[in-house]
Amino acid sequence: MASRFLLRRLLLILPTLFGVSIIVFVLLRVVPGDPIAMMIPPGASQADIDNLRQLYGLDKSILDQYLIWCSAVMGGDFGISISLRQDVVHLILSRLPATLELALSAMALAVVLGIALAIVGTYWQNRWPEAVVDGISGFNQAIPDFLWGLIFILVLGVLWPILPISGRIDPRTGIEFTTQFYLVESILRGEFAILIDLVRHMLLPMVALALPLTAVITRTLKASLFETMTQDYILLSEIKGFSRWRILIVEALRNALIPTVALSGVQFNFLLGGTVLIERIFSYPGIGNMAIGAVIDRDLPLIQGLIITFAIIFIFTNLLIDLSYRLLNPRVANE
Amino acid sequence: MNESGRRFGSLSSGHIRVYLGGSVVLLMIIAAVFAPWIAPHDPLEQDLISGLLPPFWSSDYDSAYLLGTDSLGRDLLSRLIYGARIALIVAIVAATLAAVLGTVLGLLAGYFGGLFDTTISRMVDIWMSFPPVLLSIILVAVIGTGLHSVIIAIVVIDWTRFCRVVRAEVLVQREQEYITSAVTIGLGRWTILWREILPNIVPLLITLLTLEMGIAIIVEAILSFVGLSVSSDQATWGGLIQEGRLYVHQAWWVMTLPVLCIIASVLAFNALGDGLRSILDPVMRR
Numbered sequence: 001m002a003s004r005f006l007l008r009r010l011l012l013i014l015p016t017l018f019g020v021s022i023i024v025f026v027l028l029r030v031v032p033g034d035p036i037a038m039m040i041p042p043g044a045s046q047a048d049i050d051n052l053r054q055l056y057g058l059d060k061s062i063l064d065q066y067l068i069w070c071s072a073v074m075g076g077d078f079g080i081s082i083s084l085r086q087d088v089v090h091l092i093l094s095r096l097p098a099t100l101e102l103a104l105s106a107m108a109l110a111v112v113l114g115i116a117l118a119i120v121g122t123y124w125q126n127r128w129p130e131a132v133v134d135g136i137s138g139f140n141q142a143i144p145d146f147l148w149g150l151i152f153i154l155v156l157g158v159l160w161p162i163l164p165i166s167g168r169i170d171p172r173t174g175i176e177f178t179t180q181f182y183l184v185e186s187i188l189r190g191e192f193a194i195l196i197d198l199v200r201h202m203l204l205p206m207v208a209l210a211l212p213l214t215a216v217i218t219r220t221l222k223a224s225l226f227e228t229m230t231q232d233y234i235l236l237s238e239i240k241g242f243s244r245w246r247i248l249i250v251e252a253l254r255n256a257l258i259p260t261v262a263l264s265g266v267q268f269n270f271l272l273g274g275t276v277l278i279e280r281i282f283s284y285p286g287i288g289n290m291a292i293g294a295v296i297d298r299d300l301p302l303i304q305g306l307i308i309t310f311a312i313i314f315i316f317t318n319l320l321i322d323l324s325y326r327l328l329n330p331r332v333a334n335e
Numbered sequence: 336m337n338e339s340g341r342r343f344g345s346l347s348s349g350h351i352r353v354y355l356g357g358s359v360v361l362l363m364i365i366a367a368v369f370a371p372w373i374a375p376h377d378p379l380e381q382d383l384i385s386g387l388l389p390p391f392w393s394s395d396y397d398s399a400y401l402l403g404t405d406s407l408g409r410d411l412l413s414r415l416i417y418g419a420r421i422a423l424i425v426a427i428v429a430a431t432l433a434a435v436l437g438t439v440l441g442l443l444a445g446y447f448g449g450l451f452d453t454t455i456s457r458m459v460d461i462w463m464s465f466p467p468v469l470l471s472i473i474l475v476a477v478i479g480t481g482l483h484s485v486i487i488a489i490v491v492i493d494w495t496r497f498c499r500v501v502r503a504e505v506l507v508q509r510e511q512e513y514i515t516s517a518v519t520i521g522l523g524r525w526t527i528l529w530r531e532i533l534p535n536i537v538p539l540l541i542t543l544l545t546l547e548m549g550i551a552i553i554v555e556a557i558l559s560f561v562g563l564s565v566s567s568d569q570a571t572w573g574g575l576i577q578e579g580r581l582y583v584h585q586a587w588w589v590m591t592l593p594v595l596c597i598i599a600s601v602l603a604f605n606a607l608g609d610g611l612r613s614i615l616d617p618v619m620r621r
Contacts, residue, residue: 158587273466295476
C-alpha cells in the first residue's frame with residue numbers, strides 16, 4: 001500500500017517538472033530586454049553581436065531553443081551562465097549547500113520554538129504564559145522576515161555589534177573545505193572554533209527566517225492541542241493519574257501534530273522563498289542571493305536553472321511531508 | 336478578538352486602533368501629496384562634499400539637512416518624503432486593483448458555484464502555495480522593472496487573499512434569510528449579488544483592503560531593495576535601505592530611518608485594519 005503510494009507520487013514528479021520547465025522556458029523567452037545587449041562593450045560590430053547570438057543559440061526558433069535546452073537539461077547540462085561565464089549546474093551546486101544549511105536550520109529552529117511555545121501556551125491555558133505566547137506569535141506574524149532581517153542588522157550588528165551581519169564565514173579563517181556543507185563538515189571534522197564562527201554568521205538570517213514560521217506553527221499547534229486535550233482518551237489518561245506534562249507531551253502531542261505537519265510543507269517552501277531576500281540582506285552566498293543577481297543581469301540560463309532547482313526542492317518537500325503525514329496519521333494510509 | 340470588548344474610558348480598543356493607525360496613515364498621505372512643498376530639498380539634488388551627514392541629534396550635523404544625507408549628499412528627509420509617495424501610490428493602486436479582481440471572482444465563485452467555483456478555488460490553492468516573494472521577483476523579471484510592474488506583480492499575487500475570503504463570506508451570506516426573502520419577492524440573481532450580498536461584505540472588504548495596503552508597502556520596499564522597482568535614482572524606502580546597508584557601519588541612520596518608516600506605516604495599516612474590523616463587524620461589536 002505504502003509502496004504503491006510512493007511509486008504514484010514519484011511518477012507524478014515527471015509531468016510536474018515537465019510543466020515547470022515549459023512555463024519557465026516560455027515565460028523567460030518573452031522577457032523584454034536583450035541579454036546580448038548587456039554583454040557587448042559599446043561600439044561592438046554587428047558581426048560580433050551575431051557571433052554571440054549564435055554562440056548562445058539565440059538565433060534559433062523558440063521551439064528549437066526549448067528542445068535543445070530540454071535535451072541538455074536531461075543530461076544535466078543547464079548551459080553557461082551569461083553573466084558569470086560559468087557552468088550553471090556547477091554554479092548552483094556550489095551555492096545550494098549554503099542555502100540548504102540555512103533553510104533547514106531555520107526550519108528546525110522554528111519547529112522547536114513553535115512546539116515549545118504551543119506546549120507552554122496550552123499547559124498554562126488562560127494564565128499569563130498563554131497571553132505571552134499569543135503576544136509573541138502576534139508580533140512575529142505582523143512583521144515579515146525581510147523587516148526582521150533589517151532590524152537584526154541594525155540592533156545586533158551595528159548598535160550593539162555582537163554578531164557578524166554579512167557572509168557565511170570569516171574570510172580570515174584559513175580552512176579548506178572539501179564539500180560545500182560547511183556546517184556539517186566542520187562538525188564531522190571536529191573543527192569547533194570554525195563551527196562557532198559559522199553559527200555566528202548564520203544566526204541572524206536563520207532567526208529572521210524562522211520567526212514568521214514559528215508564529216504559524218505555534219498558532220496551529222496550540223489550536224489543535226486545545227482540541228486534542230478535550231478528547232476522551234486524554235480524560236482516560238487523566239483518570240489513570242498521569243501528570244499533565246506527560247499527557248500533553250506523550251499522549252496529546254502526536255495527534256495534535258498532524259494538522260501542523262500537513263501545513264509545514266507549504267510553510268517550508270515559503271521559508272525557502274524567503275531565503276532569496278534574507279540571503280541578499282545578509283550577503284549570504286546561497287542560491288537565493290544568486291537568483292536576484294541573475295534576475296538583475298537577465299541571465300536566462302542561470303534563472304532557468306535556479307527556478308528548476310527551487311521547483312525540485314518544492315516537489316520533494318511536498319513528497320516528504322505527505323509521507324510523514326501518512327506515518328503520523330494511519331487513518332489516511334488505510335483509505 | 337476578545338479585546339475588542341475591552342474599553343478604555345469611553346473608547347473601545349477598536350476606536351483607539353483606528354485613531355492611532357489612521358493618524359499615521361493620514362500623516363503619510365499628507366507627506367506624499369504635498370511632498371514638493373514639504374521637502375526641504377530636491378530629493379535628487381546631490382552635494383558630494385556633504386555626503387553621509389548625521390541627523391540633528393549629532394553634534395556635527397548640518398542645519399540644512401535635518402535628518403542628514405546619504406552617500407551622494409542627497410537630503411534624507413526629502414528622500415523619505417518622496418519615498419512615501421511611491422509607497423502610497425503602490426499601496427493604494429495595487430491593493431485596490433487586487434481587491435477588485437479578487438472580489439469579483441470571489442463573488443461569482445461563491446454565488447454561482449459549479450465548475451467556475453471549482454476552477455477558481457483550485458487556482459487560489461495553487462497560487463497560494465507559491466512563495467510570494469520568489470513569485471514577485473520572477474514576475475518582475477518577466478515583465479520588466481518599473482512602478483507598473485510592481486503594481487502588476489502585487490495584483491497578480493495577492494488577488495487570492497480577497498477571492499478566498501469573499502467566496503467564503505458569500506457562501507455564508509447566501510444561506511441567510513434575507514437572501515431567501517429576496518429570492519421570494521422575485522429579485523434577479525445579479526440584483527441579489529450586487530444589491531444584497533455585496534453591501535454586506537463591504538466592511539470585510541475595507542478591512543482586507545487596509546491590511547493589503549500594508550502588505551503592498553512591504554512588497555514595494557522589497558522590490559526596490561533588490562533593485563527591481565523604479566529606477567534607482569528615484570527615492571524609495573527600499574532603495575534607501577539598500578544604500579544604507581552598504582554604509583551601515585559608517586552611517587547607520589541611513590538604513591534605520593527608512594526601516595522605521597516602513598515599520599510605522601505597516602503597523603499603522605494593520606492597526607487601522609484590525610480596528611475597523613472590530614468596529615464595522617456587527618458580530619464582533621457584540
